[in-house]
Amino acid sequence: MTTGLIIFGVTYLLIAVQRLPFVHLNRPAASLLGAVAMVVCGVLSLPDAYAAIDLDVLVFLLGVMLIVGYLEVGKFFEWAAESVLRRARTPQRLLLGVVVGGGLLSALFVNDTVCLVVTPVLLAALGPLRRRPTPYLLGLAMGANVGSVLSITGNPQNMLVGIWSGASFGGFLVRMLPVGVGGLAITYGCLRWAYRDELREPFREGLETVPVALDRPLVAKGLALFAVAVIAWLAGGSLPLVAVTAGAAMVAVAQRDPAYAINRVEWSLLLFFGSLFVVMRGFERAVADPWIHAHGLGLAWGSDWSLATTLSAVMVVLSNLVSNVPAVMLWRSVIPNLPRTDLVWRL
Secondary structure: OHHHHHHHHHHHHHHHEEEEOOOOOOOHHHHHHHHHHHHHHHOOHHHHHHHHHHHHHHHHHHHHHHHHOOOOOOOOHHHHHHHHHHHOOOHHHHHHHHHHHHHHHHHHHOOOHHHHHHHHHHHHHHHHHOOHHHHHHHHHHHHHHHHHHHHHOOHHHHHHHHHHOOOOOOHHHHHHHHHHHHHHHHHHHHHHHHHHHHOOOOOOOOOOOOOOOOOOOHHHHHHHHHHHHHHHHOOOOOHHHHHHHHHHHHHHOOOOOOOHHHHHHHHHHHHHHHHHHHHHHHHHHHHHHHHHHHOHHHHHHHHHHHHHHHHHHHHHHHHHHOOOHHHHHHHOOOOHHHHHHHHHOOO
């Protein structure tokens, strides 16, 4: 028990801080070291470590990232950003477009990609106007994060929740729609109030954007296949099977060198997930399962409001300490022991 707890604690410490005086690691590297340590130190056998890796999650991620990779190659996200900027004639409208546009794109496609691709386009448009980009960059970051809660494909932690909870794509979307739409409205309202003085000053000249060389055939194929995948998910299709089928079909019909899209797959994220699965299985076996069996969970006897409030507060703290994905993974073995698991997973 002690060995598993120590390895788990050190791994999550390295994930949280990433840099110590004697070692420089990123999150995937820290999780890989933790996974190997769980096996080398005897907490898990090698077959147990293999069995701990949730291939459904990794396959789902891979399929979605392949389609998103081809959309990146086709300049879809730059084109979408340029379209929003071209229609923004006032600072308030630009902020609204960035928040809502970033949120809606992130609702379907992974939010990290949206932020990484749209940010340079936004900065390039604002540079000649000599306007401080802070409110718009915050709008993009906050809008993308809030909007990504809308669907299972919005961010990696949603993918984990969607697969582990057994939620349907449509059910998840319907339940999270009020949260996402309300969150985007609150985000825009707060930023507009916080930067009200800057936003009152009109642009001295129109926003000038660099025309994007959109690869229309490639983007059309990517969006069409993603739409087919969404329809299949709404019809109850398997999340990982539909995703990887759509991704493989995109590779087949793109008529482009697959290397360009494959290079955009976040392989480090897949390594991060796979390694964390092993770390968490070691922690569950050595610590969590025996403790839950011996003590139970006091939270299980509270009201829904008490449960929701407590878990929300805990998740806010954990997500800021170790980031969202490790925080969600911590709860995988706990949630089945709680009441209202459907409510808890949505939190």
